[in-house]
Amino acid sequence: MVPDLNPVVLLFASIFTSNILLANFLGMCSFISISKDMKSSNGLGLAVTVVLTLTAMLNWVLLQYVLIPLDLLYLRYIIFIIVIAATVQILEMVIDRVSPALYMSLGIFLPLITVNCAILGVALFMQIRNYSFVQTVVFALGSGLGWWLAIVTLAAIQKKLVKAPVPAGLKGPGITLITIGFMAMAFIGFSGMLRVQ
Amino acid sequence: MKKDSLFYTVLVSVVFAFLFVYLLSLAYGATKGKVEENQKLIEARAYLVAAGIEVDNGMDIEASFNSSFPNFDTESAYQTTTVKGKSVVVSPFKGNGLWGTITGVIGLTSDLRRIVGFEIVTHVETPGLGGRIDETWFKDQFKGEYAEKGIIVKHGAGGGDTDPDNGQVDGITGASRTSDAIQVIVNNQIDILKKDLGGMN
Amino acid sequence: MNDDSPVQILKNNIWYSNPIFIQILGICSTLAVTNNLTNTVIMTVGLIFVAVFTNLTVSLLKNLIPRKVRMILQTLIIAFYVIIVDILLRAYLPEVSKSLGPYVGLIITNCIIMGRAEAFAQSHGPLISMWDGVTSGLGYMWVLMIIAFVRELMGFGTLFGITVLPAGFTPWTIMVMAPSAFFLLGTFIWVAKTIILRQEAK
Numbered sequence: 001m002v003p004d005l006n007p008v009v010l011l012f013a014s015i016f017t018s019n020i021l022l023a024n025f026l027g028m029c030s031f032i033s034i035s036k037d038m039k040s041s042n043g044l045g046l047a048v049t050v051v052l053t054l055t056a057m058l059n060w061v062l063l064q065y066v067l068i069p070l071d072l073l074y075l076r077y078i079i080f081i082i083v084i085a086a087t088v089q090i091l092e093m094v095i096d097r098v099s100p101a102l103y104m105s106l107g108i109f110l111p112l113i114t115v116n117c118a119i120l121g122v123a124l125f126m127q128i129r130n131y132s133f134v135q136t137v138v139f140a141l142g143s144g145l146g147w148w149l150a151i152v153t154l155a156a157i158q159k160k161l162v163k164a165p166v167p168a169g170l171k172g173p174g175i176t177l178i179t180i181g182f183m184a185m186a187f188i189g190f191s192g193m194l195r196v197q
Numbered sequence: 198m199k200k201d202s203l204f205y206t207v208l209v210s211v212v213f214a215f216l217f218v219y220l221l222s223l224a225y226g227a228t229k230g231k232v233e234e235n236q237k238l239i240e241a242r243a244y245l246v247a248a249g250i251e252v253d254n255g256m257d258i259e260a261s262f263n264s265s266f267p268n269f270d271t272e273s274a275y276q277t278t279t280v281k282g283k284s285v286v287v288s289p290f291k292g293n294g295l296w297g298t299i300t301g302v303i304g305l306t307s308d309l310r311r312i313v314g315f316e317i318v319t320h321v322e323t324p325g326l327g328g329r330i331d332e333t334w335f336k337d338q339f340k341g342e343y344a345e346k347g348i349i350v351k352h353g354a355g356g357g358d359t360d361p362d363n364g365q366v367d368g369i370t371g372a373s374r375t376s377d378a379i380q381v382i383v384n385n386q387i388d389i390l391k392k393d394l395g396g397m398n
Numbered sequence: 399m400n401d402d403s404p405v406q407i408l409k410n411n412i413w414y415s416n417p418i419f420i421q422i423l424g425i426c427s428t429l430a431v432t433n434n435l436t437n438t439v440i441m442t443v444g445l446i447f448v449a450v451f452t453n454l455t456v457s458l459l460k461n462l463i464p465r466k467v468r469m470i471l472q473t474l475i476i477a478f479y480v481i482i483v484d485i486l487l488r489a490y491l492p493e494v495s496k497s498l499g500p501y502v503g504l505i506i507t508n509c510i511i512m513g514r515a516e517a518f519a520q521s522h523g524p525l526i527s528m529w530d531g532v533t534s535g536l537g538y539m540w541v542l543m544i545i546a547f548v549r550e551l552m553g554f555g556t557l558f559g560i561t562v563l564p565a566g567f568t569p570w571t572i573m574v575m576a577p578s579a580f581f582l583l584g585t586f587i588w589v590a591k592t593i594i595l596r597q598e599a600k
Contacts, residue, residue, distance in 0.1 A: 205464055206464040206466050206467055209462060209463065209464055209467070209471075210467050210470075210471065213471055213474060214474070217474060217475075217478045220478070221478065221481055221482070221485075224481075224482055224485050225485060228485050228486070228488070228489035231489040231490070232488050232489050232492075235488070235489065235492045236492075239492065319496075320496075323430075324430065324431050324434070324437055324497055324498055324501060325430075325431060325433040325434040325437060325574070326433070326574060326575075328497055331496065331497065332559075356555075356561075356565070370553070370554075370569055370571050370574055371553075371571050371574035371575050
């Protein structure tokens with residue numbers, strides 16, 4: 001049964017109250033390392049959003065028209081990953097052609113998007129919650145935007161943190177994680193925005 | 198054969214892919230029967246629990262289900278059975294949880310005044326949070342709960358409301374929306390039953 | 399630290415080069431289930447299983463895999479074992495499969511498995527690679543279990559589902575929700591790093 005979710009509510013929920021990173025812990029690896037630099041964060045955020053939306057749509061189509069009818073649901077992990085890897089590969093080539101400068105700055109991070117848990121995570125959530133096509137697009141777009149918002153905010157905070165007197169043991173990943181914890185708490189504050197459908 | 202040649206690369210990739218898919222389809226085929234059986238057992242067990250029948254690990258769920266529900270009508274919204282001499286109405290429910298569908302079975306006394314049992318069959322709520330609706334302490338609260346005016350799922354901390362007469366159960370800490378969803382789903386189902394059974398009278 | 403003896407590998411993976419608090423890898427998939435010790439144990443055991451067999455397979459096949467498609471084939475191998483775990487759980491432990499939801503599938507993108515396959519299994523023999531898989535998994539497991547211990551105890555008053563704290567205890571709701579995992583992990587890293595820095599200073 002496709003859940004009865006208003007797409008607008010779903011969009012806001014996936015950006016704010018159920019942020020793919022701050023509430024669902026997905027997409028952290030590259031998050032922590034990239035968020036040191038604002039420009040790469042922005043670029044990566046955009047790339048992740050685009051990849052998320054495209055792959056979610058493709059995966060939904062494959063799921064509904066190939067995997068389910070042919071009783072191949074158990075292969076979904078492999079199919080989803082292949083779709084994601086292929087999309088990233090193609091996106092890499094497109095970026096390289098359209099804007100070599102962006103390609104240079106994103107560098108190694110593009111292939112990393114393939115193993116970004118958020119992308120596979122969104123596909124898996126979409127499948128397990130039985131979303132419709134519209135819900136899938138909205139969910140993926142919202143998750144991407146939420147991730148982007150989180151990484152840019154973290155980059156901005158990190159810029160200030162660099163100058164702060166942080167104890168040696170806490171420097172780097174330690175303080176970053178605690179900062180993310182505070183951000184997660186702040187985002188919980190958005191819960192009042194939505195009511196049970 | 199040169200390892201870096203395109204031909205070799207494609208060959209290896211294709212061989213690997215085929216091999217993996219083949220092995221996986223074997224594993225899947227071998228367990229498919231068991232998975233379906235598990236699903237049926239989960240549903241049958243839910244009906245038994247909702248009817249207030251004691252279910253323990255050793256018992257033959259299928260046999261017990263067949264003897265309790267000999268005339269299972271798949272078209273009807275509810276089934277009736279007799280447990281310990283009393284008539285019980287058992288009904289499967291389906292509704293929106295926080296992100297996806299929650300399904301389960303609820304049982305009520307034939308006058309629809311008290312809940313006899315409550316069981317969750319499927320849900321996709323957050324593990325450890327909304328997912329706790331599937332925990333024994335949560336579901337046990339519904340047993341014997343006074344439900345004539347509907348039930349209320351309380352927010353905030355609670356380890357399980359043991360008072361069956363207050364029409365209230367404790368919700369899940371940190372999962373207020375899933376808790377609200379359960380309230381809506383249960384009350385809706387009771388309303389549906391009131392209409393159906395009221396019509397019969 | 400380049401000594402590849404089993405004991406050294408064990409020490410590295412459990413402490414000096416711990417995947418979580420030193421390499422900061424693979425926190426994605428499993429932090430989500432750390433509000434509950436039982437789920438954490440099951441997820442990490444599943445992860446160890448996948449890591450061990452992936453390392454074994456990659457090590458056995460390393461001479462056959464062409465470089466260009468190395469990463470995607472490794473991903474396929476990982477996905478294969480994760481699917482096996484998923485199928486086994488569904489068939490033999492359906493309750494567990496129900497409560498873990500999509501997080502089992504996310505073991506595939508867990509950077510630790512990919513990282514070890516790439517960094518270790520590609521250049522070592524099968525048996526030692528399996529050992530590396532086990533120890534990496536254990537290094538991962540003990541950190542997460544400590545976090546889960548705190549979260550479940552303070553958030554629910556239980557451990558492994560058994561009520562431990564007296565009824566008068568008011569649970570800390572924050573422990574049940576996402577931010578606590580970040581705080582606890584950050585604090586853990588702080589403590590571990592401080593200890594390591596002190597050791598190095600001596």
